[in-house]
Amino acid sequence: MIKSFLREPLLHFIVLAGSLFIVWGIRNPEATPTEPPKPKIVVSEARIDSLIDIFAKVRQRPPTGQELRGLIDDYLQEEILYREALAMRLDEDDTIVRRRLRQKMELFIEDITSAAQPSEKQLEEFLQANADQFRVDRKMALRQVYLDPEKHPETFERDVAELKSKLNEESDPHEYGDTTLLPAVFELSPLSQFTQMFGGQFGSEVFALNAGQWQGPVPSSYGAHLVFVVEKQEGRLPPLEEIRSKVELEWFARKRVNAKLEFYERLRENFEIVIESPKEVSAGKESAL
Amino acid sequence: MSTSRIRIVYTLTVLLVASVAHGQDVGTATSENLRAVAQKRPYSPHAGGAVPTRVFWGDTHLHTSFSLDAGAFGNRLGLEEAYRFARGEELQSTSAGPVKLARPLDFLVIADHSDNMGFFPDLIAGDPALLSDPKGREWSERIKAGEGVGVALEVIDLFSRGKIPPKLIYYPDTKMYRTAWERTIQAAEKYNEPGRFTAFIGYEWTSQVPPGQNLHRVVVYRDGADKAKQTVPATTYPPQGSSDPEFLWKLLQQYEDKTGGDVLAIPHNGNLSNGLMFPIINHVDRKPLTKQYATTRSKWEPLVEATQMKGDGETHPFLSPNDEFADFGTWDKGNLNLSELKTKEMLQYEYVRSALKTGLKLQQELGVNPYKFGLIGSTDSHTSLSTADEDNFFGKHAGSEPSPERYAHPFMKGSGAEFKGWETLASGYAAVWAKENTREAIFDAMERKEVYGTTGPRMTVRFFAGWDFQPADASSRQPAVIGYQKGVPMGGDLAKAPQGKAPTFLVAALKDPIGANLDRLQVIKGWVDKSGKLQERLYDVAVSGGRQIGADGRCKTPVGNTVDVKNATWSNTIGNTELITVWKDPDFDPALSAFYYLRVLEIPTPRWTAYDAKYYGLKLPAEIPLEQQERAYTSPIWYTP
Numbered sequence: 058m059i060k061s062f063l064r065e066p067l068l069h070f071i072v073l074a075g076s077l078f079i080v081w082g083i084r085n086p087e088a089t090p091t092e093p094p095k096p097k098i099v100v101s102e103a104r105i106d107s108l109i110d111i112f113a114k115v116r117q118r119p120p121t122g123q124e125l126r127g128l129i130d131d132y133l134q135e136e137i138l139y140r141e142a143l144a145m146r147l148d149e150d151d152t153i154v155r156r157r158l159r160q161k162m163e164l165f166i167e168d169i170t171s172a173a174q175p176s177e178k179q180l181e182e183f184l185q186a187n188a189d190q191f192r193v194d195r196k197m198a199l200r201q202v203y204l205d206p207e208k209h210p211e212t213f214e215r216d217v218a219e220l221k222s223k224l225n226e227e228s229d230p231h232e233y234g235d236t237t238l239l240p241a242v243f244e245l246s247p248l249s250q251f252t253q254m255f256g257g258q259f260g261s262e263v264f265a266l267n268a269g270q271w272q273g274p275v276p277s278s279y280g281a282h283l284v285f286v287v288e289k290q291e292g293r294l295p296p297l298e299e300i301r302s303k304v305e306l307e308w309f310a311r312k313r314v315n316a317k318l319e320f321y322e323r324l325r326e327n328f329e330i331v332i333e334s335p336k337e338v339s340a341g342k343e344s345a346l
Numbered sequence: 347m348s349t350s351r352i353r354i355v356y357t358l359t360v361l362l363v364a365s366v367a368h369g370q371d372v373g374t375a376t377s378e379n380l381r382a383v384a385q386k387r388p389y390s391p392h393a394g395g396a397v398p399t400r401v402f403w404g405d406t407h408l409h410t411s412f413s414l415d416a417g418a419f420g421n422r423l424g425l426e427e428a429y430r431f432a433r434g435e436e437l438q439s440t441s442a443g444p445v446k447l448a449r450p451l452d453f454l455v456i457a458d459h460s461d462n463m464g465f466f467p468d469l470i471a472g473d474p475a476l477l478s479d480p481k482g483r484e485w486s487e488r489i490k491a492g493e494g495v496g497v498a499l500e501v502i503d504l505f506s507r508g509k510i511p512p513k514l515i516y517y518p519d520t521k522m523y524r525t526a527w528e529r530t531i532q533a534a535e536k537y538n539e540p541g542r543f544t545a546f547i548g549y550e551w552t553s554q555v556p557p558g559q560n561l562h563r564v565v566v567y568r569d570g571a572d573k574a575k576q577t578v579p580a581t582t583y584p585p586q587g588s589s590d591p592e593f594l595w596k597l598l599q600q601y602e603d604k605t606g607g608d609v610l611a612i613p614h615n616g617n618l619s620n621g622l623m624f625p626i627i628n629h630v631d632r633k634p635l636t637k638q639y640a641t642t643r644s645k646w647e648p649l650v651e652a653t654q655m656k657g658d659g660e661t662h663p664f665l666s667p668n669d670e671f672a673d674f675g676t677w678d679k680g681n682l683n684l685s686e687l688k689t690k691e692m693l694q695y696e697y698v699r700s701a702l703k704t705g706l707k708l709q710q711e712l713g714v715n716p717y718k719f720g721l722i723g724s725t726d727s728h729t730s731l732s733t734a735d736e737d738n739f740f741g742k743h744a745g746s747e748p749s750p751e752r753y754a755h756p757f758m759k760g761s762g763a764e765f766k767g768w769e770t771l772a773s774g775y776a777a778v779w780a781k782e783n784t785r786e787a788i789f790d791a792m793e794r795k796e797v798y799g800t801t802g803p804r805m806t807v808r809f810f811a812g813w814d815f816q817p818a819d820a821s822s823r824q825p826a827v828i829g830y831q832k833g834v835p836m837g838g839d840l841a842k843a844p845q846g847k848a849p850t851f852l853v854a855a856l857k858d859p860i861g862a863n864l865d866r867l868q869v870i871k872g873w874v875d876k877s878g879k880l881q882e883r884l885y886d887v888a889v890s891g892g893r894q895i896g897a898d899g900r901c902k903t904p905v906g907n908t909v910d911v912k913n914a915t916w917s918n919t920i921g922n923t924e925l926i927t928v929w930k931d932p933d934f935d936p937a938l939s940a941f942y943y944l945r946v947l948e949i950p951t952p953r954w955t956a957y958d959a960k961y962y963g964l965k966l967p968a969e970i971p972l973e974q975q976e977r978a979y980t981s982p983i984w985y986t987p
Contacts, residue, residue: 256859
């Protein structure tokens with residue numbers, strides 16, 4: 058019975074056809090209809106130009122053939138790993154990537170808003186509205202003679218008086234007083250510079266004195282000073298044409314900050330935001346800041 | 347004398363000076379011939395620009411959010427904020443509220459890491475290709491009309507729906523990208539204001555030789571955008587970059603050849619280089635340094651950043667056992683990432699004092715001194731905030747801005763060692779004797795090394811060497827004028843001793859007007875002795891409070907201490923506001939090459955940790971120092987027979 062079954066031609070046909078089908082399938086894996094096409098990476102001419110350009114800007118010469126192959130290989134490796142990393146969503150929980158992208162968005166909005174030039178009228182209004190920011194500091198030109206109280210323990214007041222009258226006769230400050238590294242002569246300089254060099258209220262105290270004669274002593278961080286105010290200039294608000302670049306700089310800076318904020322707020326409108334309450338708020342921890 | 351008469355005298359003097367050939371001769375300022383002097387130099391020492399009369403303060407090493415690591419730590423303050431802060435404006439720090447400097451700085455180098463600088467598309471360049479697209483043209487017009495935010499939102503919307511016009515799609519390989527380098531340059535140009543504030547173009551070349559040896563350099567440009575933007579910063583990753591310093595110097599040379607510009611490089615943190623920063627063996631080929639290396643290095647690296655937040659690099663107690671002030675801000679556990687621990691043999695190749703000594707020896711062997719550098723301090727802050735004041739210290743990075751926990755944060759961990767937050771220093775600044783506050787004048791002063799570094803305070807320091815300074819010069823009314831006239835300033839050279847003479851020094855320091863009084867002035871001398879051995883010696887040359895300097899040139903009496911740690915205050919009841927003297931080297935041998943530099947010590951003051959403890963009401967562990975003596979280091983003056 059079995060013997061006769063094995064001789065059956067139909068069985069021969071089925072077995073033969075089946076095995077042929079299997080062999081064909083193994084030999085031609087692409088033919089399986091479920092496989093998607095491979096993603097393609099094209100290293101474009103523009104990309105290669107850009108690799109060459111960056112290399113040349115660093116090295117001050119174009120790459121050799123071998124170096125260029127190295128650059129392309131390196132680029133390919135980066136591109137492949139980058140794509141696979143994105144596919145694995147490795148970017149999503151990465152603080153550095155997130156911060157970098159946030160920064161790029163902020164720069165994007167900065168760029169796009171910094172292209173608009175302010176009009177004359179806008180600048181003028183900005184200047185008037187922020188006058189304090191653009192006011193020029195009071196200035197004075199000064200000569201000073203330093204007196205170290207420790208070097209005149211008993212006779213300080215007498216020495217000061219003598220020196221003052223001597224100076225008022227012959228006013229070269231280079232000749233008198235105690236040694237100091239502080240300059241004897243100052244050209245017209247903003248009051249802030251005197252504050253920086255002498256400390257405390259020195260600048261404004263001297264500014265309150267009349268010009269044209271030796272006066273003092275005025276105290277500083279170092280001791281006492283006889284001073285001769287050569288010239289004083291009151292603070293003022295300069296006209297726009299004198300400080301245009303400065304006003305523009307501030308105008309753009311303000312605009313930059315506002316644009317970032319507006320941009321964020323408008324984007325935020327696109328989202329429905331849910332903030333769940335944290336399990337436990339550690340109260341008072343932030344109070345010190 | 348009336349004001350108008352003074353003006354006439356002044357005008358006459360200027361005219362007289364103009365008729366004399368040059369303003370170079372600063373004249374003789376002794377009282378006997380002062381009248382004769384008046385005909386040689388203008389009445390005002392500022393006029394004619396004969397000598398620098400003002401010291402300018404700055405930071406040559408500040409990172410902003412543009413540095414990848416700074417951004418990673420959460421710093422959100424960019425280039426413009428960094429400049430605004432340095433110029434004295436109040437800002438919101440990233441995490442610790444409003445912040446403002448006690449006094450503005452005069453100059454700033456933003457030195458973001460050159461690797462990994464980001465790109466960003468520039469949609470608004472007015473590129474004809476963009477304008478030929480109707481959408482592109484519409485955007486361009488709206489942007490110019492000030493509707494940037496609206497355009498930006500539309501761009502985002504079209505992108506998210508995949509509807510962006512093909513012509514407007516940007517790829518990194520198109521010209522529409524603007525590099526971070528261009529932004530860096532642009533910001534410097536915007537904030538540079540000659541005469542008031544100098545914004546240098548610069549970057550950091552962050553070379554780290556495996557496994558983590560710090561060979562970082564800051565590169566500073568004298569030039570403006572026109573030159574600087576012709577090239578991009580040197581990087582350290584192959585294939586474009588390399589971590590070999592000779593690679594950097596080659597690129598700097600190529601930059602100058604191409605543009606006619608002028609740049610210099612400033613190494614920092616030799617203390618984290620594990621013996622590679624000031625070597626005698628080149629780590630690249632493991633061969634002794636060559637004359638070529640020495641020549642190139644001395645050409646490009648006239649300065650070293652000797653103190654900063656990641657440790658003070660002047661000297662180490664192991665190298666200077668007789669210097670009781672040597673152990674200041676010492677970071678000696680390992681390399682930068684603590685992947686390798688430090689051994690004692692490495693130290694001599696890491697600190698500036700021993701490097702200056704090594705340089706003398708190499709000069710004898712090679713004919714060129716590769717380590718003939720001046721000294722500055724800077725912050726290396728990654729917060730965009732250049733803070734080096736103890737009572738206003740905003741930390742190394744955004745995560746170490748003021749907080750009750752920051753002292754305990756680990757800064758770096760590895761190999762069983764750790765740098766803790768409290769170990770960071772509120773240090774330092776660079777002081778420059780320049781004729782005016784411009785890129786050119788300050789850069790030129792850096793190249794001639796007429797600079798000094800401090801750990802934060804702004805004391806005024808003068809250091810001159812010559813053959814004929816007399817004790818009376820220290821009591822003259824204008825010591826600096828005499829200093830320039832009879833000697834060379836810090837960073838200068840003495841050659842060929844006149845028969846029977848020893849070098850004399852006019853040294854002076856004036857305390858920070860809002861800071862602590864001064865304890866003492868010390869001259870540090872290094873030399874190669876007859877048998878070829880390297881030597882160093884410390885001399886106290888001026889001390890406060892009437893203390894005595896012994897026959898050995900030392901004053902072992904401490905200045906005292908007024909620090910009230912609990913309240914984080916001190917009083918200027920000890921120390922002097924100003925110290926000045928003329929000193930002569932008592933051990934001079936004209937046959938031996940030597941260098942001399944000045945160290946200025948303040949009286950003890952509270953450290954930033956004490957201010958933290960007071961503000962946050964902390965009880966800090968005993969290992970944490972709460973007070974210190976801040977200091978200044980001048981560039982050396984070299985004697986070469």
